[in-house]
Amino acid sequence: MSLWQFFLTIFKISSITFGGGYTIVPVVRDAFVDQYELLDEEEMLDLTALGQTVPGPIAVSVALLVGYRLKGRRGALSGLLAAILPPFIIISILYFFYEAFASNVWVRAGLRGMSGAISAIMINAVYRLAKVSLRKHRLFSALLMIATFIISFFTSINKALIVFTLGLVGYLMFTFVPEDKIP
Amino acid sequence: MILWQLFVAFLYIGTFSYGGGYAILPLIEEVMVTNLGWLTFQEMTDILSLSQVTPGPIAINAATFIGMRVGGVPGAMIATTASVLPQSIALMILGHFLFQDRPILFMERALHGLRPGVTGLVASATLSVCLASLFFTLSPLVIDPFALVAFVTVFVLQHSKKLSIFKLVAIGASLGIVGEAVERLLIS
Incomplete structure (x- = not known):
């Protein structure tokens, strides 16, 4: 994949992922793990986790890190630009007539269909990510996964704090307990 | 300034x-x-x-x-x-x-906790997106028919054919617009 192709892929993804947050992760995963086979599932999870350790939107972090991993510093900059250009261009234009746009029936109908499609894609991605995270140390991983899901869905605790705690739990567990003793 | x-x-x-x-x-x-x-x-x-x-x-x-x-x-x-x-x-x-070749030990250990956790975070975001897109309101539960049709279609297509994500999303958007057109025809 050339630098330009990489830029275009992220640019397209950034143009179709609404809502921000983790929405972009399954879509990036689908493109780079399934379609182009440039990253494996585990690397994808690692890059996502790392993206959460810095401030700012996760979509921008993931695009930059995938770029860095595949193409070095120039890749990182292309990923960054490709992630922020679509929303930048669209908001700059819409700034002038956004009320008419947001209330247009046909636009809304298209967006409703789009969000249904994205939902199906995300469910598929979660299933595959879960399969990979549960490959080793099944009980330990399952407990962390379920606990994180419940805390994240039902409370408004800061995600950065959740991620920091997860890293700490992993570090402490694998430092003080021998690896073959962890279920 | x-x-x-x-x-x-x-x-x-x-x-x-x-x-x-x-x-x-x-x-x-x-x-x-x-x-x-x-x-x-x-x-x-x-x-x-x-x-x-x-x-x-x-x-x-x-x-x-x-x-x-x-x-x-x-x-x-x-x-x-x-x-x-x-x-x-x-x-x-x-x-x-x-991204240097030698792995960093403390990062390797932290990732044992981060991998399953991040999956949990993505799952939570997925549930939020599904609820927000498939239902108009949650109490009482009112389904958005356009979103539901697109959801089911893409869900099935994903397992039978290997279509790119852009095509799948475009199919979803088209189904929404077709749905709106059909609804108008039925009303008029």
Whole structure:
């Protein structure tokens, strides 16, 4: 994949992922793990986790890190630009007539269909990510996964704090307990 | 002068907006509405609804919108750049150490906790997106038929054919528009 192709892929993804947050992760995963086979599932999870350790939107972090991993510093900059250009261009234009746009029936109908499609894609991605995270140390991983899901869905605790705690739990567990003793 | 102020304000917001998504709103309210008075509370809510119908993170949308209002296109560029600058610098440093060939031991250990946890986070976001897109309201449960048809179609297509994500999303959008057309035909 050339630098330009990489830029275009992220640019397209950034143009179709609404809502921000983790929405972009399954879509990036689908493109780079399934379609182009440039990253494996585990690397994808690692890059996502790392993206959460810095401030700012996760979509921008993931695009930059995938770029860095595949193409070095120039890749990182292309990923960054490709992630922020679509929303930048669209908001700059819409700034002038956004009320008419947001209330247009046909636009809304298209967006409703789009969000249904994205939902199906995300469910598929979660299933595959879960399969990979549960490959080793099944009980330990399952407990962390379920606990994180419940805390994240039902409370408004800061995600950065959740991620920091997860890293700490992993570090402490694998430092003080021998690896073959962890279920 | 005002562009410099804009730059500093978004540098501040970009540095402290941990957690993504709506986590940025209290910061924007503090800086833009309360301290600088560049935005009314109503306009902040407008940015939020605009973010829901346009792609991209709320943080970028907000920076571009406020930048446009305060300083036109140069303002939008400065605000957007400033808001991702702290993040980009931090990631470039992180990437420099990370993507060398030898693995970092403490990072390897931390990742044992992070991998399953991040899956849990993505699952939680997925459930939120599904609930928000498939239902008009949650109590009582009112299904959005267009979104549901697109959901089921894409779910099935994904398992039978290997279509790219762009095609799948385009199919979803077309189904929504066709649904709207059919609904109008039936009513008239």
